[in-house]
Amino acid sequence: MVGKEKTIATNRKARHDYFVDETYEAGIILTGTEIKSARAGRVNLRDSYVQVKNGELWLIDTHIAPYQQAGRNSHEPKRPRKLLMHRREINRLQGKVQEKGYTIIPLRLYLRNNKWAKVEIALARGKKLYDKRQAIRKHDAEREMERALAGRSKRL
Numbered sequence: 276m277v278g279k280e281k282t283i284a285t286n287r288k289a290r291h292d293y294f295v296d297e298t299y300e301a302g303i304i305l306t307g308t309e310i311k312s313a314r315a316g317r318v319n320l321r322d323s324y325v326q327v328k329n330g331e332l333w334l335i336d337t338h339i340a341p342y343q344q345a346g347r348n349s350h351e352p353k354r355p356r357k358l359l360m361h362r363r364e365i366n367r368l369q370g371k372v373q374e375k376g377y378t379i380i381p382l383r384l385y386l387r388n389n390k391w392a393k394v395e396i397a398l399a400r401g402k403k404l405y406d407k408r409q410a411i412r413k414h415d416a417e418r419e420m421e422r423a424l425a426g427r428s429k430r431l
Contacts, residue, residue, distance in 0.1 A: 283392075284318035285383040291407060293380060293399035299368070301332060302359035303384070303392050308342035308349045309356075310392060315342075318384055325358065325379035325396055327369045332358035334381060334394065358394060371398055 289295070305313065312318070317340035326333050334356045341349035360368075371377045382395045402410070 279388060280393075281386045281389060283313050283316055283384045283386060284320050286320040286323070286381055288321055289380050289382055289397070289399070291402075291410065293378070293397070293401055294406075295382070295397045295399045296377070297398040298382065299360065299364060299396050299398075301394050301396055303334065303394050304357045304359065305339075305392055306350050308345045309339050311344075312339050312342040312350075313384065313392060314386070320381050320384060323381050325381060327365065327372065327379075330362070330365060330369075332360055332365055332368070332379075332396075334358055337381065337384075358396070368398060376400065 319338040321338075323337040324335055326335050336353055337356065338352050339350070341352060368379060372379060377398050377400055380397055380399050382397050384392065384394050387393050
């Protein structure tokens with residue numbers, strides 16, 4: 276049974292820059308001041324990515340702002356953070372990244388049952404510029420259709 280989830284941060288640029296093929300859930304190891312800052316919503320996933328080193332997953336370039344009440348004893352904002360997953364899943368991800376030109380990116384950081392910090396990561400392929408333009412055109416067309424339907428229902 277999946278408990279309540281509170282989304283802390285999302286990587287909105289990820290779906291614009293990448294084709295997302297598969298998603299996974301991973302635990303994340305945070306220090307005390309990091310989890311407090313994350314609960315306050317002071318996390319930025321924009322340019323972050325996941326790297327496999329020595330059979331372990333590491334979240335790189337995620338910015339978690341220093342916790343204000345900690346004073347000097349706060350954490351380093353962009354330090355690498357270890358992700359927790361099963362060995363089979365890590366090996367599968369590592370194989371895909373090595374052979375097919377995939378990359379692993381974080382999509383969102385959230386709290387499960389208001390206590391466990393989790394990261395939704397995705398196996399993704401980069402989009403070319405023309406793919407991005409096509410996606411923008413499609414999104415704009417959908418938005419126009421919704422506006423037309425909303426305007427029509429107001430007149431009825």
